[in-house]
Amino acid sequence: MADFEIPVLNEIPVVPTPKPGATAHLKSFPATKQHQEPLGYPGELVDNWQTKAIEVMGELLGKYRSLPVFLDSCVKCGSCADKCHYFLGTGDPKNMPVARQDLFRSVYRKHFTPAGKLLGDLVGAREMTRELLDDWYNYFHQCSQCRRCSVFCPYGIDTAEISMAAREIMDRIGLGQKYCNEIIGKVYSVGNNLGLPLKALNNTLEGLEEDIEEDTGHPIKFPVDVHGAEVLLVTPSADFFAEPHIDGLIGYGKVFHQAGISWTLSSKATEAANFAMFIGSYENMVKISRRIRDAAIELGVKRIVFGECGHAWRVAYSFLNTLAGPWDFLDPRYPVPQHICEFSNDLIKRGAVRLDKSANDHMTLTFHDSCNVARGSRMGDFEGGQLVIPRELIKASCGKFVDMHPDTIGEKSFCCGGGGGLLTDDLIELRVKGAQPRMEALKQVVENDGVTHMASICAICKAQFTKVLPYYGMEMGMIVSVHQLVSNAILLGSND
Amino acid sequence: MSILFAVLFYAATIVLVAGLGLKVAQYVRVPAPLKIPTTPAPLTQGGAAFRVAREVVIFESLFKSNKWLWAMAVMFHFGLVLVLIRHVRYFIEPVPMVITLMQPFGIYGGLLMIIGLFMLLGRRLVLPRIRYITGPSDLLMLVLLIGIGCSGALMVNFVHTDIIGVKAFFLGLMTFNWQKLPADPLLYVHLALVAALMLVFPFSKLLHVPGIFFSPTRNQVDDARERRHLAPWAAKYEANKTMP
Structure with a gap:
């Protein structure tokens, strides 16, 4: 099935001995001119790239x-060395967070510190x-920016911040990554990551409405x-057609319907994810976020709710107020934005x-805690709500629930192996190996x-697991959306 | 020799204070434009301060990570704190009661510190993944600290130095009323290494000391939805639509 070795799943986790160069051959496709330019980046590596890189580093x-x-x-x-799923799964020492940072740090030392200049x-x-x-x-595109290392660092050093800065520098000297930049381009040209045109979306939603009515006898709408x-x-646009994402979307529709709360999608904002975070680009993050603000103003809505999408939720929860706020034109009784899990759990608790x-x-x-939800955001009005609320929702929908080992969930959750702009087939070996701890x-x-x-509750996790579970001899159908469970159980x- | 050490300590103090001052000024000046606390994070300012305090005092994250490493780090750092408290008596007159009472603990602290440092050094040499991330400066730093610890411990326990004279020398430095430094090779070694440590402090990984207080993943409050967080350069970008 694969032309590489599938990692062994042990009963007790084993930290690998470093195998230098183990993933040196794993290089995702670089962006071409057509992916670079719509984002405002040079189409190819600029002549004076060294000088330019140092200049951008200084700016950042x-x-x-x-x-x-x-x-x-x-x-x-x-402390971080044995915490990265890519190191654990591949053994390449440059996948230890500290070694990954050192690729950046060594240049910083050389150009921005007296000690480095002298010694x-x-x-x-x-x-x-x-x-x-x-x-x-290679190695800043072998970091899924999951922040697990930052949990264990005694100084809170977050390798994600370093890898975002490195990607920003590379973009600005003309060495971008195809996967991320092509997708951001699609958001600008078509409106969503998958490049799903509005007509196709409308057709899909109409078909979905018919199927659900046939299935349940209730007129659930997707306006x-x-x-x-x-x-x-x-x-996330994956909710409109990928499995098991779409079963989650059906769940959202049923909750809105049953609660009698009017809702709408916007043709201007058919994508929750903000891939500009992956490349550390503040400007592109703002540009993508403003679509949501514009849509909210245009449609005159009172609240904004985000569907199940991990990285989208980090940008939404932690950054949206900064990037596209203030949200003073919305109903002040609700936080902006709300997560669909907060929204549904609250309705269920209130009956x-x-x-x-x-x-x-x-x-x-x-339950697999998605890294950007667990370590980069919150839900509810209490510390740790992002870990509690999805579990409450699952337990309300399903009688049998078991957590995985405590070192692999909550704030210590392992990344699915496909986050942070790595969910591309050219990195499948990395994705399979990086999924090993999970x-x-x-x-x-x-x-x-x-x-x-x-x-x-993350579109990337769902897509990644669907793909990698079979490599480990498990069924791809094992992975489900949280709102798929709600959808099954809702009355x-x-x-009365 | 006394003049040499006097000049050395004045220079080291200036470099330490000015170097750290400049670094702290940089950390203060550069904004954190986005809310990036590693969550779950405290919802209040007080909670965030308490989180930083836990990192500083009990190394909370390190404890989560690795109990052995945590124990070695605690032995070294707590030992060092006891040693430093013990040393206060060489710099003030009269010596407060607390400092006098702490003297014996300072001696145990010194031993604890040296044992911790040797364990940390051994770990760097033995564990393959730690050896991979260890550079020459990481080893030199440990050797420097071990040198300081051992020379000090030798003077306390075996080759006593003229401590009254040492105190007079440092009080003299502080009041610009210069005195002779006792002629003792071990003392020279100890003091030269301490001055070296002070000199490299602002240019080395010892910057983790001020760094932890400015780490956004630890000191930020989780209130992104309640309060709009906007860095000055981001506000300019919002107003002018061009990146400053």
Whole structure:
């Protein structure tokens, strides 16, 4: 099935001995001119790329406090070294977070610190050579920006910040990554990551409405561009046709219907994800975020709710107020934006939506905490709500729930292996190997507790697991949307 | 020799204070434009301050990560704190009661610190993945600290130095009323290494000391939806639509 070795799933996790160069051959396709230019980046590597790279690094050092603090503070204690799923799955030492940062730090030392200028090698300072740039390209595209290392760092150093800065620098000297930049281009030209045109979307939604009515006897609607609706729903475009994403979308529709809350999608914002975060581009993040603001104003909605999408939720929860706020024209009684899990869980707790758990009796669930939700956002009005609320929702929909090993969930959750702009087929070896720690924890609860399904609230996690589960001898259908469970269990019709 | 050490310590103090001052000024000046606390994060300012305090005092994240490494780090850092408290008596007169009472603990602290440092050094040499990330400066830093610790411990326990004279020398430096430094090779070694540590402090990984207080993933409050967070350069960008 694969021309590479599938990692072994152990009963007790094993930290690999470093195997230098193990993933040096894993290079995602670089962007071409047509992917670079719509984002405002040079089409190919510029002539004076070294000077330019140092110049951009200097600019970023003056804009993001995280950079000088993180670059100066690391003591090389190695606390992070065995925490990255890509290191655990591949053994390549440059996938240890500290070593990944050092690719960047060495250039910082050389050009921006007195010690590096004076002492060079002794303090790990290096010139930005072509060889090092190639390492940058390979290894900063082997980081899913999942922030797991930052949980364990005694100084809170977040490798994601470094890899975002590195990608920004590479974009600006003309060495972008095809996957991310092509997708951002599609958001600008078509409106969503998948390049799904509005006509196709309308057809899909109409078909969906017919199918659900046939199935349930209830007229569940998926409205687009309805002026004056209460809620604007912004959801990842994968929800419109990928499996199991679409089953989640059906769940959202049923919840809105049953709660009697009017809602709409916007043809201007048919995508929740903001891939500009992956490339660390503030400008592009603003541009993508403003679509949502424009849509909300145009449709005159009172609330904004985001569908199940991990990275989208980090940008939405943590950055949207900064990038596209203030949101003072929306209903002040609700946080802006809200997560669909917060929204549904609240309705269920208040009895506005009722569930019959027995509909999911054929499943035993576990929950995969998506990294950007767990470590980069919140839900609800209490610390850690992003870990509690999805679980409450699952338990309200399903009788049997088992958590995976505590070192692999919550803030310590392992990335699915496909986040941060790596969900591309040219990186399939990395994706399969990077999923190893999660697969190991999953296999444990499958064997010991009879878990049959794993729920997730992230479009990338769902797509990634669908693809990699078979490599580990598990069914791709094991991965389900949280709102798919709600959809199965919801009692439609009179609430009496 | 006394003049040499006097000049050395004045220079080291200036470099330490000015170097750290400039670094802190940089950390203060550069904004954190986005809300990036590693969540779950505290919802209040007080909560965030308490989180930073836990990192500084009990190394909370390191404890989550690796109990062995945490134990070694605690031995070294707590030992060092006790040693530093013990040393206060060489710089003030009269010596406060607390400092006098702390003297014996300072000696145990010194031993604890040296053992911790040797364990940290051994770990760097033995564990393959830690050896991979260890550079020459990481080893030199440990050797420097071990040198300081051992020379100090030798003077306390075996080859006593003229401590009254040392105190007079430093009080003299502080009041610009210069005194002779006792002629003792071990003391010279100890003091030269300490001055070297002060000199490299603002240019090395010892910047983790101020760094932790400015780490956005630890010191930010989780209130992104409630309060709009906008850096000055981001506000300019919003107003002018061109990136400053």
